[in-house]
Amino acid sequence: MTKGCWKWLFCLAIVLVMGVTSDAWSWTQKFQENGMGITESFDKIEVFxxxxxxxxxxxxxxNFSASSWSAELINPQYVLAAGPTTTYTEYTFVFPDPKSNPFQMDYLVYAASELEFxxxxxxNGKGWKYPFINDDHGSTINCGIIKDPDWNPDNYDRSPSASVVPLPGALFLLGAGVFRLAVFRRRKQL
Structure with a gap:
């Protein structure tokens, strides 16, 4: 390779590293779960x-306040949080979009694998609304908030996201491959 090519490849690698996504538009909101509305403690929270x-x-x-609780982003629209049985925990949601972006999410609380809430x-871009979907017996609550007779907790997409190669690892492999190609070409010319 010519010297000019090396400079171009080096600059390309720098642009890729500097192109890593930014958290500039993310925002957080603290919540708590105290088991209100259910008769027992809980050990799992799903949010879609x-x-x-x-x-x-x-x-x-x-940032769970309950010890040994953790969450995993199963796919971009599904978060699974779990831990030892508890009656209270505080935690923080993390959202990537601007705070003015309205959205809806379904929040499910389980005790011993049984949906309780x-x-x-x-x-809405400015504040939260918390209507019920169904009560702990699976029947639609008739309180004028949300009535959805077709709602079924089994209909959510719980499949994991496809794995992608992390950017730093991909850059290393790209650099190593380019280096080996350059060494091979140089040996071939000699």
């Missing part, structure tokens, strides 16, 4: 972004 094109930012939920949470 139901508005189209809206997603959570990894890890989706963080479900709620559709709406952010």
């Amino acid at each position: 972004m139901i508005s189209e094109d809206d997603v959570f930012q990894d890890p989706g939920i963080q 479900a709620q559709r949470i709406t952010w």
Whole structure:
């Protein structure tokens, strides 16, 4: 390779590194779960972004006050949080979009694998609304908030996202491949 090519490849690598996504538009909101509305403690929370094109930012939920609780972003629209049985925890949601972006998410609370509580949470760009979806017996609550007889907790997409190669690893492999190609070409010319 000519010296000019090396400079171009070096500059390309710098542009790629500087192109890493920014968290400049992310925002967080602190919530708590105290088991209100259910008769027992809980050990799992599932949250599904139901508005189209809206997603959570990894890890989706963080900073649990209950010990040994953690969350995993299963796919961009599904966060699974779990831990030892508790009656109270505080946590923080992480959203990547501008705070003015309205969205809806469904919030499900479980005790020993049984759905105990479900709620559709709406952010209108300025504030939150917390209507119920169904009560702990699976029947639609008739309180004028949300009536959805077709709602079924089994209909959510719980499939994991496809794995992608992390950017730093991909850049290393790209650099190593280009270097080996240059060494091979140089040896071939000699």
